[in-house]
Amino acid sequence: MQKQSSFKGSPISGTLYLVPTPIGNLQDMTYRAVETLKTVQLIASEDTRNTQKLLNHFEIKTPQKSLHEHNFKERVPELITLLQQGINIAQVSDAGMPSISDPGHELVVACIAEEINVVALPGATAGLTALIASGLNPQPNYFYGFLPRKKSEQLTVLNTLKNEMATLIFYESPYRLKQTVANLAEVFGSRQAVICRELTKVHEEYLRGNLVELASYLAENAVKGECCLMVAGSSGSRKDDVSAETAMLSLKEQVENLVKTGMKPNQAIKTVAQNNQVKKQVVYKNYHEILESAD
Structure with missing residues (x-):
């Protein structure tokens, strides 16, 4: 059994935030999603070029690393190491919820195995x-x-x-x-x-x-x-x-x-x-x- 207290205490490691992005209409981006993308130290994106358009629209300067079906085996260990060093990371897919017919599940499973907090934000899902x-x-x-x-x-x-x-x-x-x-x-x-x-x-x-x-x-x-x-x-x-x-x-x-x-x-x-x-x-x-x- 494992217990996660998402917002209590001071975890030694960073937190993985799962941030939904609009499935078409940019006005569906929530205030919390924008603020989270601004305050984390890194964004793990399915397609950095696509996500950059979203970041530019909301004037978000946070750097990105790609995380998709072709590189997750190499990238997940890298991201876990950063999280263990105290870096907060937001994960996004091209549209909608990460892990729902999109990349993301492997990183979530790895975080849970390492007892790293995983926090999901509500938002757009088709x-x-x-x-x-x-x-x-x-x-x-x-x-x-x-x-x-x-x-x-x-x-x-x-x-x-x-x-x-x-x-x-x-x-x-x-x-x-x-x-x-x-x-x-x-x-x-x-x-x-x-x-x-x-x-x-x-x-x-x-x-x-x-x-x-x-x-x-x-x-x-x-x-x-x-x-x-x-x-x-x-x-x-x-x-x-x-x-x-x-x-x-x-x-x-x-x-x-x-x-x-x-x-x-x-x-x-x-x-x-x-x-x-x-x-x-x-x-x-x-x-x-x-x-x-x-x-």
Whole structure:
């Protein structure tokens, strides 16, 4: 067991401050975050060039050292030594919270192992900010972050999450969003979902609908900017996960909507059969308009 008293006593070593930075709008920088960056002796930055723009805007003169996924093995020991010498260090990522889909966790773990105080400042984070305006149930929620890039690996992960009853939160690149939403529709069916892009910026936009509708939209419309993707949790019944609007569509129309997203007809037929809890042959015959032969 270990006990940390963040603001009591006089620790021999320095303190690591985890400082969130704006995810788009510079006005989201807090007074405390600015003051912390001014008073520490060093800033550990994911990208020093990007952070320098922020420092220039707030007239912060504190020097930086880079700390990212490619150099953390060498840099973390250096930073631990400085902290043990009494140097206070602030850690920042390019946007939002350090360690949340960004570098930082390794330094935190190393500090805890060396009994160096770690103090987190509250501030901007994309996932929860987008969630509370999404219209989806905010509690409980399950933050996943970035899914694997390869389709096979992504489908494997999604299949492990399809029975999760919490609202799911993903981050995604605009270049992979189309395929990711199509994969979600393939695994989750027509569950409600929301895409938020360019959060806090002038072009902030929310796209709300079911996964099939969103996949169909993305098949014909490109999106720009970093995206936060939220999907309603499972209701506990596959049939209940199908929206009322989708339930009103014929089986043929449901298959056609999935095919429009780029899904192959055979997979679309299988997905619609699962969503509606009917045999695959029934959907196949509806889609291909095969009439039952008379006895």
